[in-house]
Amino acid sequence: MSEVKAYGAKKESANLESMKIERRDFTNDDVEIEILYCGVCHSDIHQVQNDWGGSKYPVVPGHEIIGKVTAIGKDVSNFNEGDLVGVGCMVDSCQTCESCKNDLEQFCENGATMTYNGEDKHLGGHTFGGYSEKVVVNKEFVLSVPENIDAAAAAPLLCAGITTWSPLKTWGVKEGDKVGVIGLGGLGHMGIKFAHALKAETVMITTSKSKTEDAKSLGADSVLISKDEDAMKEHKGTFDFLLNTIPVGHDVNPYLELLKVDATMVLVGAIEPLKDVHGGNLILGRKRMAGSLIGGIKETQEMLDFCGEHNITCDVEMIDMQDINTAFDRIKDSDVKYRFVIDMKSLKES
Amino acid sequence: MSEVKAYGAKKESANLESMKIERRDFTNDDVEIEILYCGVCHSDIHQVQNDWGGSKYPVVPGHEIIGKVTAIGKDVSNFNEGDLVGVGCMVDSCQTCESCKNDLEQFCENGATMTYNGEDKHLGGHTFGGYSEKVVVNKEFVLSVPENIDAAAAAPLLCAGITTWSPLKTWGVKEGDKVGVIGLGGLGHMGIKFAHALKAETVMITTSKSKTEDAKSLGADSVLISKDEDAMKEHKGTFDFLLNTIPVGHDVNPYLELLKVDATMVLVGAIEPLKDVHGGNLILGRKRMAGSLIGGIKETQEMLDFCGEHNITCDVEMIDMQDINTAFDRIKDSDVKYRFVIDMKSLKES
Structure with a gap:
């Protein structure tokens, strides 16, 4: 000792x-x-x-x-x-x-x-x-x-890196996919960088319009303000994947409506009850809501290697x-x- | 006309x-x-x-x-x-x-x-x-x-047939998988028949002990009473797949706890709000909750052909x-x- x-x-x-x-x-x-x-x-x-x-x-x-x-x-x-x-x-x-x-x-x-x-x-x-x-x-x-x-x-x-990298890889996010990253904090900012580096069409989804410039400078192609009902309607059924980094319980239904048929939203932050998830938002469109927890050691090394190749840090x-x-x-x-x-x-x- | x-x-x-x-x-x-x-x-x-x-x-x-x-x-x-x-x-x-x-x-x-x-x-x-x-x-x-x-x-x-067949096939249920069918009604009884015919270890999950004999005669290998907390604990983290046929909003958390790492529960009945789904039940164990709606025509024909081969009806x-x-x-x-x-x-x- x-x-x-x-x-x-x-x-x-x-x-x-x-x-x-x-x-x-x-x-x-x-x-x-x-x-x-x-x-x-x-x-x-x-x-x-x-x-x-x-x-x-x-x-x-x-x-x-x-x-x-x-x-x-x-x-x-x-x-x-x-x-x-x-x-x-x-x-x-x-x-x-x-x-x-x-x-x-x-x-x-x-x-x-x-x-x-x-x-x-x-x-x-x-x-x-x-x-x-x-x-x-x-x-x-x-x-x-x-x-x-x-x-x-x-x-x-x-x-923060592996927590956001792992679901993007697990669910096979690839070039051209429309990926939404929900919430811009320690996790969300890495989600944007990774989705952008994987050549996905990366959309920052946030309640706060003031985060628009920051999100774009991190690599977001566009920003969707979740409180803007018209904008949310416009994007309905268009996302291949959603990375939900909100760290507290919240209403996931408006986000589930953004998913395409067979598409998935992964929660990485909210280890809390989610209010009234509507079964219809999963059944009608065969959608998926999953969780993800950090990542394994092999995957963490792959993430670090990717960061080296693409010069990504936090x-x-x-x-x-x-x-x-x-x-x-x-x-x-x-x-x-x-x-x-x-x-x-x-x-x-x- | x-x-x-x-x-x-x-x-x-x-x-x-x-x-x-x-x-x-x-x-x-x-x-x-x-x-x-x-x-x-x-x-x-x-x-x-x-x-x-x-x-x-x-x-x-x-x-x-x-x-x-x-x-x-x-x-x-x-x-x-x-x-x-x-x-x-x-x-x-x-x-x-x-x-x-x-x-x-x-x-x-x-x-x-x-x-x-x-x-x-x-x-x-x-x-x-x-x-x-x-x-x-x-x-x-x-x-x-x-x-x-x-x-x-x-x-x-x-x-009822295609509604239960489609998720079993979509999620690749196979011989030896431990599959739980939640709820024994028109959908559930077909879920048991199909899971059994696919050679899965088929567990009927029901609130009602009185359904035990019927479930077994339909092909269930065993019955898990969801109100029995000790039994539920015993089966925690052991299921490869859950087919949830409950037709109304309900508490899905006790069922999510039954899933293995990376395993999925599919809802086919509850086109209603589900009370307080706990994010931790998805995140810790990287679990999945999905929906499924009937099936496509090609898949429906495959189901009917399978029923012909295995002599399955309702x-x-x-x-x-x-x-x-x-x-x-x-x-x-x-x-x-x-x-x-x-x-x-x-x-x-x-």
């Missing part, structure tokens, strides 16, 4: 303070990573506040991690010291169940170990995330980050570790374009 | 009376059919009562039609006089749009012509259904009925035309196993 400086919440509150916590023991299959950057995801706030229940304190959040390999276990052959790597939402899974064999570790039947607030099944205790100097991760959950993209702006790819605002409470407040107010990333140098300096 | 005796409702009520209505003109592409049997579908009641709005009186219901060809237009080569044929929910569509070209006439972009209460786009007026002596239908919408199956019991295949109770109001009342009380079929000889005798 060694000590690593990390930021976390000790009590059921969002008051964070600097502390020393013990790093997990280093096994032969582990990779030790010095963290350079860590993105700030809305779920960090939920976990710190124990909104979902089950938070184990101290919570050290952070699952959008970019860093350099500083040590490898003796059975690690896929990474070397000095490699630029990433760690996303998971750090371990059973590797033997049907989901793991199908490269869907996020649905591990024995429960994937989440990067923070997860049960460490090998060494006991719970896991600590990326608001920290270092992290130790099983080699199967370490990702190669292309050297040509901005490392800090790549951090949110590990969660739009980020850099902060110091000491600014985290302000950042949390601004995220709650939707006041960030589009993701905060912590420069971990600031932790060392504190 | 000629006159055909038919049963229909003249006013906004379910009071039916015998009347004479004019048959549509006979075109070169038409097939004239003497109706032998016609199934009674719950939607017949909805249309007669104008529950969905838009009913045009007189309504002559009936879209589960079995009959003999009595005349063919000069451009008809796929049928001959004397053939045993069926007509389902549609009698025409544009044949040129993308949906029609994809054998999905039910989603014709220009609007399929429904068998009754539909707008006749060639000759004007509205269409009259199968509670009648004869019907004239475009050759593309006439189906061949295998001679080896009971013709009367085949009638409901044209609606479980029916035969009635005379004069018993229709009692039958409607009994359908409303769910008091039929599992479909009424009208013997049209009774109409001639009246």
